[in-house]
Amino acid sequence: MAPPPDGVLDPDAPTATVAASRWPGVARYAAARVGQGILVLFGALTASFILIHLTGNPATVLAGGQLPEAQVQALSHQLGYDRPLGVQYVSYLANAVHGNFGTSFRYGTSALSAVLSALPNTLTLIAVSIVAAVVISVVVATASVLRQGGWSDRMWRPLLSALQGIPDFWIALVLVLVLSVKLHWLPSLGYTTFSSLIMPCVALTLPMLASFSRLLRASMLDFTDSDVALALRARGLTRREIVLHHAMRNAMVVFVSYVALQAGWLVGGTVIVETIFAWPGIGTMLIGAVQARDLAIVQATVVLVAVAFTLLNLAADLAVIWLDPRIGRERVSGR
Amino acid sequence: MAEKRRSAARRIARPRLGSGSLTAGLILLGGMLVFSIVATLASPSPTAQDLNHALAGPGPVGHLLGTDALGRDVLAWVAGGIRTSFEVALLVVALSAAFGTAVGVAAGYLGGWLDAVLMRLADIQLSIPPLPLFIAASAILANNMLTLVILISIVGWVPYARLCRAQTLVLRERGYVAAARLAGRRRATIAVTHLLPGLTTEIAVLGSLQAGIALLWEAGLSFLGLGLQPPYISLGFLMSQGKEVLAQAWWVATFPGVALALLVVGFNLTGDGIRDLFATGTSGGIR
Numbered sequence A: 001m002a003p004p005p006d007g008v009l010d011p012d013a014p015t016a017t018v019a020a021s022r023w024p025g026v027a028r029y030a031a032a033r034v035g036q037g038i039l040v041l042f043g044a045l046t047a048s049f050i051l052i053h054l055t056g057n058p059a060t061v062l063a064g065g066q067l068p069e070a071q072v073q074a075l076s077h078q079l080g081y082d083r084p085l086g087v088q089y090v091s092y093l094a095n096a097v098h099g100n101f102g103t104s105f106r107y108g109t110s111a112l113s114a115v116l117s118a119l120p121n122t123l124t125l126i127a128v129s130i131v132a133a134v135v136i137s138v139v140v141a142t143a144s145v146l147r148q149g150g151w152s153d154r155m156w157r158p159l160l161s162a163l164q165g166i167p168d169f170w171i172a173l174v175l176v177l178v179l180s181v182k183l184h185w186l187p188s189l190g191y192t193t194f195s196s197l198i199m200p201c202v203a204l205t206l207p208m209l210a211s212f213s214r215l216l217r218a219s220m221l222d223f224t225d226s227d228v229a230l231a232l233r234a235r236g237l238t239r240r241e242i243v244l245h246h247a248m249r250n251a252m253v254v255f256v257s258y259v260a261l262q263a264g265w266l267v268g269g270t271v272i273v274e275t276i277f278a279w280p281g282i283g284t285m286l287i288g289a290v291q292a293r294d295l296a297i298v299q300a301t302v303v304l305v306a307v308a309f310t311l312l313n314l315a316a317d318l319a320v321i322w323l324d325p326r327i328g329r330e331r332v333s334g335r
Numbered sequence B: 001m002a003e004k005r006r007s008a009a010r011r012i013a014r015p016r017l018g019s020g021s022l023t024a025g026l027i028l029l030g031g032m033l034v035f036s037i038v039a040t041l042a043s044p045s046p047t048a049q050d051l052n053h054a055l056a057g058p059g060p061v062g063h064l065l066g067t068d069a070l071g072r073d074v075l076a077w078v079a080g081g082i083r084t085s086f087e088v089a090l091l092v093v094a095l096s097a098a099f100g101t102a103v104g105v106a107a108g109y110l111g112g113w114l115d116a117v118l119m120r121l122a123d124i125q126l127s128i129p130p131l132p133l134f135i136a137a138s139a140i141l142a143n144n145m146l147t148l149v150i151l152i153s154i155v156g157w158v159p160y161a162r163l164c165r166a167q168t169l170v171l172r173e174r175g176y177v178a179a180a181r182l183a184g185r186r187r188a189t190i191a192v193t194h195l196l197p198g199l200t201t202e203i204a205v206l207g208s209l210q211a212g213i214a215l216l217w218e219a220g221l222s223f224l225g226l227g228l229q230p231p232y233i234s235l236g237f238l239m240s241q242g243k244e245v246l247a248q249a250w251w252v253a254t255f256p257g258v259a260l261a262l263l264v265v266g267f268n269l270t271g272d273g274i275r276d277l278f279a280t281g282t283s284g285g286i287r
Helices: A016-052 A058-063 A069-078 A085-097 A111-146 A151-165 A168-182 A194-224 A227-234 A239-269 A271-277 A282-292 A295-323 B002-013 B020-042 B074-110 B112-127 B130-140 B145-171 B175-182 B187-223 B235-244 B250-278
Strands: none
Touching: A016 A085, A016 A295, A016 B112, A016 B130, A058 A069, A058 A295, A111 A151, A111 A194, A111 A239, A111 A271, A111 A282, A111 A295, A151 A194, A151 B250, A168 A194, A168 A271, A168 B235, A168 B250, A194 A227, A194 A239, A194 A271, A227 A239, A239 A295, A239 B130, A271 A282, A271 B130, A282 A295, A282 B130, A295 B112, A295 B130, B020 B074, B020 B250, B074 B112, B074 B145, B074 B187, B074 B235, B074 B250, B112 B145, B130 B145, B130 B187, B145 B187, B175 B187, B187 B235, B187 B250, B235 B250
16 A cells, blocks of 8 residues: 555544544443443333233233133232232333343243353354354455456346345255255254254355345445545555455444344344254244243343343444544444 | 337436346236236135145146145145235335334424434334344234234334434425425425425335335244234245145245245345436446
């Protein structure tokens, strides 16, 4: 990269005055993000409370129409569902803050510990799929931007559009059909060996790969279309340098937030794929709990997923501070 | 005549890179619709069971796409399922676009505390992962089309609200809006006659992209046994039946999946196409 004629023009040049004046802004930004996260968790708790009280008395849902009225009343009293709604709400919030969602009648333990014991299996699935999708999409998008209109660009774009439309559970079924039923290469159920990871991860990775590389490609092209890129070109940088150093760095700001959002959605979004592969994660547990009307597990799962989601987004917001030097220097609106 | 019309259309549309995707998307969706209608008319009832021909393979004689474990015709079911998918997609888009647009325009145009409250609500809504909520809700509420459409719309209104708010903030500074206000028009009238028309393109783009997502939600929930069950004809439900007989009958799960993918791709191409059609060029660039 040719040295810029004037340090002031270099967007990446750190100067002492700017660095010093940035931190109060950054602290304000971070505090706003943390505050927003707390607000979101509060919202999720409230939503799950409203949800289980939608039908009036949750005890009727627990009983599932199988118990006589007197026993439903007794159950309702035992679980505290006959108290005024406001009282229930406050005690629900207080219990949730302490991680107490009641006892799961299916597992006989606290609902939170049951869900926490299944969480690592789900997180493994998510981590492997996200890393695979990120690595492949960065390669694909960069190649496609560098050789825009070239054969790889023209080959990948329709393929990715198609991939984005394919539901992950259909990919999962086709994989089972071909690799397990026909070829007997991979185990189709449970989490026994490392190779059990392959099929569920491929099913989760492919649709994400499509949206990741489309987003990355589009934001890199947004940059190469801008006056900034034209100015860099005028200063003698090659198109390749602009794409690899500047377009990539700029695209990362949006990309990181998006990947975190997807990862967060995936914590609760692996349910279908988990069910197909009988994966011992929180998704399979949630479906089992819904079928058995184990409300404690359902609530603990919803809240835990919301917590994971909030933490991931918070991490992304903080990473963006490091990626985007404009934050703190000026007013940055929204995300 | 045809020549003239085409050149006029070209002048308006200014075909840009990828504007063929609108044509491709509309053809794909139209094709699916025609296929659904023709196949429904030509096939037996999708719910008619025929245990003598259970799990019959696909072939030109009898059942073109085979039958499932209860001898139901897969072609008829796929055709009916496409119709259900269209219905769910249209209802969800109509409901969430109406609600989201109303919220967005109100927040952007009226501003103040209303804006702050509505947009924080939107942030919270967007931050709650939808699938566990859907699943929990379907454990509690009755499974029918209306419940499902409302649930999916509750998740889907936020992008419309954000977009319309941002656009309204720009549009309300325009001269014609000020002129309308000077002329003594009521604020509600201004919102409908002067602000809404400026938002239609973006709403159309969002709507076609959301349609694809909405029908995937429906299929996914029905696949889990939490969405639409017979007598509703759902592609997701047929796939869940196909999962049980995957080893003996690959066709039961495969064909509804293909139909779903084609529908989603059709809606995505349409959305991309509308966006390309109205995209404004930028001044600089090194492309």
